Amino acid sequence: MKHARGEFIALFRARWLACLPPSFTLGLRLFLRTTLQTLSAHEKLFHILVQLGISERFDKTFIDVMYDELEQKILDSCPGIWREPRLEMIRKAAKELEERWLSAVYGHRFSRTENNDWFKNAMMMVTGRLDHFISRTLVELRTSEIFDIVVDFPDTLPAIQDLRVCCPFLFPLSWLPGSLVTRVNQRILQPAADTDDIITFYVSLIRCLRIIDPQGVILHKVAPPIRKYLRDRPDAVRCIVKRMTDENESFMQEGEQVVPIQQVHEAYDDYTDPHWLPEPVDAGADFRTTRPMDIVSTLVSIYDTQDLFIKELQHLLAGRLLAVRNSPLDDEIRNVEMLKMRFGEAPLQVCAVMLKDMSDSRRTNTHLHGEQSHPLYTTVISRLFWPTIQPVPLKMPGQFKELQDGFEAEFHKFKPDKSLKWVPQLGAVSLNLELEDRVVEVEATPIQAGVIELFSERDTWDLEQLMQKLGGIDRVLVQSALDFWIGEGVVKNEGSRYILLEKAEAAKGVSQRPPPVDEAPRVDERDKQQAEQMKIYWQFIQGMLTNLSSLPIDRIQAMLKFAPGYNRSVQELAVFLESARKEGLVVFTNGAWKLEKK
Template sequence: MATENLHRLVAARWQNSFTRLNQGQPGITGLLAFSEAWTLATDFLHPCDLADLESRKRFDMNKVRSSTEILSKSKMLPLLLENFLEDMRKNQHLITRDVEAFMARYEETADPQYISQLVFRLCEWYSAWCPIPELGQTILHAYMLNFQTHVFSVLPPSFSNGFKDLVSRTFDISRSSTPPPWLNVPSVFQTPDNPSRADYALWAAFEQLGLLERYESLISSVCYEYIESHILETCTGKWDEQMLKPLRDWMTDNIVPWMLMPYARGAKSANEARSMLQGVGSRFDFHVCKTLSDLRTREIFDIIVDYPDSVPALQDLKECLQRVDQRAQLVQTLRKANRKRLLHPGADTKDILTQYVSIIRCLRIVDPPGVLLFKVADPIRKYLRERSDTIRCIVASLVGDGESGDSLVDENEPIQPLQQMQVEDYTDPSWEPEPIDAGPDFRTNKPSDVISTLVSIYDSKDLFVKELQVLLAQRLLAITDGNFERERRNIEILKIRFGEAALQVCEVMLRDMTDSKRIDQHVQSQQDLPLQATIISRHFWPPLQAGNFVMPGQFKEIQDEYAKEFNAFKPDKKLRWLPHLGTITLDVVLKDRTINACVPPLDAAFLELFSTKDRWTVDELIAAVGSVDRTAALKALSTWVDIGILKEEEDNQYRLLEVAEAESDIVHKPPPTRPVPAAEEVPTALTVQQQQAEQMRVFWKFIEGMLTNLGALSLDRIQTMLKIAPNYNRTIEQLAAFMEAARREGLVTVKDGMWKLNRQ
């Protein structure tokens, strides 16, 4: 039974197949026609060898199309496709042969022309084996997929490098309407579709082989590298003009036309092309901003040094950072550069402050809210706090002290009071939240002017006021022509910044100088004396440099006469001379010469002693004038030795040369004049640090008494007990530094945080 049913089923299917293939023709006429059509179609589709085109048969395309139509009606196209693909697989070695040949030439020469020849050769294979359109899109798609799969499987790894080189050549080729000699374009690609583009055929071949889709990222990387090389070549070190707009114009003129081939070849209108290029154009513009941002980030330290000439580069960087999120990289790079090139012992404090001020101004351009400045400035501020002369440099810049830092103060900035931190007003309609990358310690209302920012390095402005008093004292005492208008103007400016109360002492100092001039004029009117004294109030001036020697001889007599006239004019006042300050102009009359010199008082005092006898030892001279440092004494004596008035002999003896020695050539030279020591070289007033050190020596007596009576004490306990001492206002950090200095001197010891006197 089963055998009969099977026979019946096979017979039915055979009849259906016969009917379908015979096409309802009488007898087997249709079957014969199908057989001829199959034979013709398979012969036509059989892959040929391009190296042996003469053996290829000539076909009548009308018959081929008729055969295709017969096979389609018979529903035999899938079988024809399978047969065709099998024939392809058997002949793929022909393609592999050409690929290996061209790639061998490229690997030998690294010349991308062989890659272009290979691409065009593969296109010839593709066109030679491609089915006719009448077979339908299914067969065409299957053919393309199988062809590309085989090609990509046999391409060696070196093809990627060659293809990249070839694509990079298209930037130059695209600007010409004539292909270069090495680009041998086959006749099949020489079409008038786009005669103005010499690279049209090359991109058409890339598209036909599927290379555009497969190597899309590689093509993009070529454009990225082209953009990077142009930016590095044209923008490196060029900070005096904005480069972002010219770069975008260059992109419009050079990159966008090139982009039409790989990214908008199928566009039928300008609007369609613009729509197709919008996405990739945005990526390339992003890369322009990123590359320029990376370049300016690497150059940021030098850009800041070159401020304000580098403002255009900073404006470019600001715009790039709005497009590219590389703010953290900028902060990291600048902080690293500051550590390496700025924050080290070899850098002068004034240079650090100058660079810090430039950083403030530059980063305000790049990031107005101040987040970048806050992150970059923190290490600089901590380092400046550790330097002892930071306050002095800042104060010198406030009063325009010569070369001490005028560049820190921008003359265009309005003079305004020091800004203090304020609590944010959330009810303000213009209030804005802090930037997303701001840290927990950031405050948007930090001082905006440079001076307030510099003063805010320290917790209190009292240190600056004291340093202002010291610096003003030195400047006032250095004035010899009696013109105090500049200092009066400086005080008025400082009143605006620090307030009138803080500058009252400075007002008294300035008034002292005016009164001193008037008193000196009165004394001179009573008795013509070769002495002009500057008279100041001891209680309102900073402590001046100590000096206890006594002027001898005629200098002492002149001082006494001046003091007598002063006491007559001011009976309730008493003069206390500071003989180590000031200068003396002398005419030294010797037997054979007269020498004019302008010297410090100690130099004059020593020479006056030689008027009593011709030979003195250093110890005798020091004993004759009083308490004088031996180093200072030797320096004073060397002045006269250099001029040729004294001669140093054995046993630290000095002899007066009434007659110049014959072997000396000093007689034939004009006598040198020693200049008045500058205020920076010989400070007249004690600095704030020196004053603090002197005061801490006073407090040492309190500390010594505590440790003697109470034994070992912690630093906190010492600080608490010192607060009851008069005028003690030191922080625990300052106390710790002082105790550490005392330990190094062997006065105290410390163990487990407990300090005690060293009994040894």
């Protein structure tokens, strides 16, 4: 009897189930999803499903329902939420769902108390698969968001940590580099992107990937385009150096050690390291286990030489030192000491000398003027250790000259062996102008101060006279100084003459006050210096063009690379050759450069 019944059921199920169309699976899946919310109300339903053999036949669908539900949960609760950990929450939800669902669907057949082991085993298997599914879904989601996560790092640390927990479950993270590189190319490596932002991004990227993938395989794949791009950005060095020395900016994380940069280039083989790991299987052919580097070393290693950095540091430090008035130098000294640990003592010797000049100057000034304040404070620098300063033939007029002479005489008494040469265009002056109806307090450059000093002798000047009085300096410099005073409403322009305004006039000039020009001369100097250096290489170029008649630019660049200290890019060379062509020194034909025949 029992046998017949079993046969009937089997036959019924086989026939009946065979009638179901393929789309039934999908329908069932969707239907089951709707029951999830009110599981306890459907006890009977699941009983029937079991009776009909559907639970057995479509068991995969029953599991799929959980996948669907979890995926939904992840997509609902995770995208864009990076500031709090999500993984734990989802895992917990999964556990709870699984328990509810499995006991509702299958649990009734086996009373839990009796068949505890079976239930546990079944659970364990499903749990493992669900966990893998969660990890994969979450990693896929975060991978698509990785760019923005990196941009917002370190606020997004929780998301990164979730990723780190997930990643080991998944064999090669092959898709992460690909999607990241595309996004990076689209968003960051663009002419419109600020160099500072690129560096910030790179730093965040390094930090993020170090958490996700400590061996650095992904970084090794993602970083080269960024590094290459930064190398070609002319202001990258300046930005890096600026941030290296900026106290608010920290390239260093807690507990990170300063690694002297020289060591970085050596091969890294530490046979005694108990934590040694073989190269990961998904590493590229050129992957090398690199010595753990801190951020600064990584940034510096973008370039082949440190010289660029040292030079930039020197410039930056010079600018900063000459800008500080009487504030203590502790910050700068600490900075230089820090950098010494990285670059070594020798390259930073110039910076040490600069700092010493500053403290010596302070001592000299106190010695000469005593403790009471004196209008003139002179920084006496050791010329060879500071960036080259282009001489400007500025002669300070009137009381400025007297101050200078007075100081020079005192200095000579103090240090009989030494004499002073003024660098009149550098520095700053704070002035008080007492006019008939008002007092103007102003911070000015020495040139501006010189100009206004001349106006105190006489009310009306024209440009030529001013230029002559100031020692024959460039017209542009005088002009911009006059513009400054016009902007201050102290001087007005009438035809070719400039007139002092003893009484203020309706201030129409104030609104169109020209932008400050302080920065400009420095930049100028740099360009001039570069041109100077290029002159040396011109001789090389001339030589090779004489010997080989005509050469394409790439060949010239390749050969110049053999010259000591040559570090120009092809673009810079092209600009230089173009200007040489304008001067009629070379001609450009058929894609090659030739010397102009004399």
